[in-house]
Amino acid sequence: MSTPVLHIVRPNQAAPAGSSAAAPLKVSIQASALLQLVESSYHEETTRTTGALLGIRSDDGSEIEVVDSYIVPHQQVGENLTIEGGHHISQYVLSKRTNPDLALLGWFSTSHELDAYTGLFHDFYSRGSSISVHPHPAIHLTIQTRDSENNIIAPKLISYVASPVGASGALAAHLNIEKVGSYAFTPVPNKVVYSTAEKTALSWIKEPTKLALPTGNAVELVTLSQELGSLSGLVDRVLAYTDKVISGEIQGDEKLGRELLSQLSAKPTSVSADALEKLFNHHTQDSLLVEYLASSIRTQLELSAKLTSIVQSEI
Amino acid sequence: MSFAIVLDRYFSESLSEYAVLLDAYTETTEYSEKFADLDENSPGVYQQVLSTLDVLNSLKDKDFEATYNLLIHILTLSGEAESLIKESGLLEKLVDLAPESDGLLAHSRSSVKATTIISVLSSIFNLIPETSALRIAILKDIILVTKKSSSASLLLPITDNLKLWFEAAGASQDEVKVALVDLATLFAAEYPKESLRLSKIIVTSLPNVTNEDATTLIGKVLSSGDITDIYSYASIPAVKALASGSEFDQKVSQLVTICNSVELAQYEQFQTANSEVFAKLNVSPEQLYNRLRVLVISKWATKKQTLPYSKISTELSIPEDQVEEYIINCIKAGVLEGKLNQSSQVFYVHRVSVVGDFGLEQWKLIRAKLNTWKGSLKAIKETVDQAKTKKRAGQPKEQKVAA
Structure with a gap:
């Protein structure tokens, strides 16, 4: 879908605590959760892998942040769907122990198709299991990592909320209508959020693994030096652009120019080059001292362990 | 994938549920009997279903959306x-x-809420393909509903996508413009910033822009609280074209030039001679003057690091005891950044927004500054690299105790 979905009011959701306000929903997915989801999609032996989404729900339920997820196995034989509820419960209890703040938000599926099973799954997470999002409405997230020709594509995430279809509650019971798994899924916008720290970590992961990476706190200096390198690379790029503008090769973007001039004229409380060098050397000396002390202590400990074992064998 | 309904059922089952729901509301058995023998192949079955719309529309808010689904x-x-x-x-x-x-909160118990109606409309919108012309009608209807129920705020999130949707659905440029202008007028009173943004979209991205659109935009810009980026409007082709328009257009163009170059003296002259222009643009000349006064400081603060209060006072003819207030206003408007030093009566400039003309001269300045930055970065990198090698040399060797 190339144009965004229209979502300005929250649909009437099939849950007691849903729809208290009409403000549109915002779903954000943390980068680490996205990685988990992408990983889940490679387990694909059957038609889909599904699991639970954990995260934070704002008080009015209009902002939902997916932080964590786990896979819940299921079997799909003919028209029957068996979800391993026991696994779901034990996983939930485990994650609750490590992260008591995270609540169950809904579920994900690696199949981007919505079919009758989707409704059954949604039932399970909305109210079917002893651990479900009830009374809050559940969200559903689909992740697509391959296109129709089975080529790997950038993960495509679509999130949905479900609203009831036809009769519901007491009326449905009264009329004896089977309501299991009938939902209208409304797409809601979502976005992936990440922090600078995660981005830096990712840039390290991207590096070839067999590179001789420095260990200990030398990493800090190497990273700093690399960052400085990339920063001067950026400065070079801007400089090349500016040169082109001055030589009349291209028409300069006035807005960009103004912003540049105003930012470059910024005068932060600067440190002189000499003072900086002095600070750096001090820092290096300090960290060397700490490393030296740590290493001596380790040697001492090893020595004492050896001695103890000798003394004990003597006795 | 978009809006989807999952139901594991046959057509006749859905139809009978629908009939039963209507019956439950009307307290008859009319619809169950009427639809009992129908299936998806019966001729005119869908027309029959749709003939029940009036009953459906009288449902209560609680059941409304589910039944529509x-x-x-x-x-x-x-x-x-x-x-x-x-x-x-x-x-x-x-x-x-x-x-x-x-407003959104005022609704009687029996009637269907505006948000519910919009929800149904957006479900249909998301259901049909994006190239369908029906989407245009739905968007217009949603705007109508919000107008009727005075809930324009609901539309704020769609301003960015409206044009996209219209174009995908094959709307003509005139239609797009009418809708955008409509929305901009709707927002004008309550959400001037959004309205301004829409006007800018109209003037910059549509081909069929008139001088009137451009003057409307300028009116909104000049009456908005923030005019630090007036240059970005002055450079829009449609705004430049005003210079060769009617007498009024030319005056507006002249005013934009004066504001862009922040010439206070010229402004005062213009104001006394052309008060009708301000009235027509719906701009308060006094407020605009105050905004320009805030901007004028950046014209000569760019090259300085410190500004004594006394200098600001004489340069801008502000009484000395009001200088601090003036600077705080400038900082609020985003023109300046820096520190006030009350004891020595000096302002330390950290950053100044660039106003006025922007040309080759300024680009050269940027180049010079970039070169300085490059030099300092290189020096810092050298320091860091030195520290790195020093550290590596000084690292203690791992000592192993021989077994």
């Missing part, structure tokens, strides 16, 4: 939901249903 599901089974919806007048009836009230 069921109806939409039944219609999608026909494979031609789009034309059925169009022919049945379903959209028009929904719009008629929208409550007329003074």
